[in-house]
Amino acid sequence: MKFGLSSEFGLRKFLPKISLLVFMSATLAGCHTDMWYQAKVTPWDKDESGTFKDGAASRPVPKGTVAQGWAKLDEAESTGFENGKLTNKFPARLTLDGDVVDTNTEMVKVMKRGKERFHVVCSHCHGEAGDGQGMITKRGLVLKREPANYHSERLRKMPVGHFFDVMTHGFGTMYSQASRVTPDDRWAIVAYIRALQASQNVNEFSAEDKKLMEEAAAAEAKKTEGGHH
Ligand code: HEC
Numbered sequence: 001m002k003f004g005l006s007s008e009f010g011l012r013k014f015l016p017k018i019s020l021l022v023f024m025s026a027t028l029a030g031c032h033t034d035m036w037y038q039a040k041v042t043p044w045d046k047d048e049s050g051t052f053k054d055g056a057a058s059r060p061v062p063k064g065t066v067a068q069g070w071a072k073l074d075e076a077e078s079t080g081f082e083n084g085k086l087t088n089k090f091p092a093r094l095t096l097d098g099d100v101v102d103t104n105t106e107m108v109k110v111m112k113r114g115k116e117r118f119h120v121v122c123s124h125c126h127g128e129a130g131d132g133q134g135m136i137t138k139r140g141l142v143l144k145r146e147p148a149n150y151h152s153e154r155l156r157k158m159p160v161g162h163f164f165d166v167m168t169h170g171f172g173t174m175y176s177q178a179s180r181v182t183p184d185d186r187w188a189i190v191a192y193i194r195a196l197q198a199s200q201n202v203n204e205f206s207a208e209d210k211k212l213m214e215e216a217a218a219a220e221a222k223k224t225e226g227g228h229h
Pocket residue numbers: 118121122123124125126143145146147148162163166167171172173174175177181189
C-alpha cells in the first residue's frame with residue numbers, strides 16, 4: 001500500500017529516526033517512577049495527612065459555586081420571573097444547537113428549533129397543535145387532569161415566563177422537563193407555543209394583517225393564473 005502523504009513529504013526517510021526517538025523516550029521515561037510513587041492523594045482517597053478535619057481528600061464544592069456555562073445572570077431569562085412576577089420579556093439571544101441566535105432578527109430559526117423540540121418532548125401529550133390531544137392522551141394516558149390545551153383564553157393571555165416556568169418545574173400532574181430540555185431550548189419552545197396559539201386563533205389578526213394576507217393571496221393567485229411558478 002502506498003501512503004501518499006509520507007512519500008510526498010519525504011516522511012518515509014525520517015521514519016527510522018522518529019521511531020528511535022519514540023523508543024528512547026519511552027524507555028528513559030520508564031526509569032523515573034519517583035513521580036508515580038510520590039506522596040499524593042487521588043480523588044475520593046482517604047486523607048492520611050490529617051490536613052482536613054473530615055478525613056476526606058476530596059473537598060466539598062464551596063457554597064455558591066457555579067459550573068461553567070450555568071451562570072444565571074439574567075433573572076427573567078433563567079427563571080421566567082422578574083421581581084417575583086412572570087416576565088413577558090423574550091431573551092434577546094439564545095444558543096440553539098450550538099448556534100448563537102439573535103431572537104430579534106432570526107425568529108424563524110428559533111421557531112424551527114422550538115418546533116423540532118416540541119415535537120420530540122411535548123407533542124405526545126399535548127398534540128402537534130398544542131390542543132392537548134397527543135397520541136398518549138388518545139391512547140389511554142389516565143391522569144387526574146388531561147394535558148393542557150394551549151388555546152384556552154387563560155393560556156393565550158399567560159406571559160411567556162409561565163411556559164418557561166412550567167417546563168422548568170412542571171405543573172400539577174405534569175412533571176418537570178428540565179432534565180430533557182436546555183433552558184435556551186425551553187425558550188425556543190415558548191416561541192413555538194406562541195406561534196401555535198396564534199395559528200389557532202385567527203380572529204386575532206389585525207385589519208392590517210388581514211389586508212397584507214389578502215394582497216399576498218391575490219398576488220399568488222395572479223402568478224398561478226399567468227402560468228408562472
Ligand atoms: C407526559 C405528558 C406530558 C408531557 C410530555 C408534557 N406535558 Fe405539559 N402538561 C401535561 C399535563 C397532564 C398537564 C396538566 C397538568 C395539570 O393541570 O395538573 C400539562 C400542562 C401543561 C401546561 C399548562 C399549564 C397551565 O397553566 O395550565 C403547559 C404550558 C405545558 N404543559 C407545557 C408543556 C411543554 C412545553 C412540554 C414539553 C417541553 C410539556 N408540557 C410536556 C402533560 C405533559
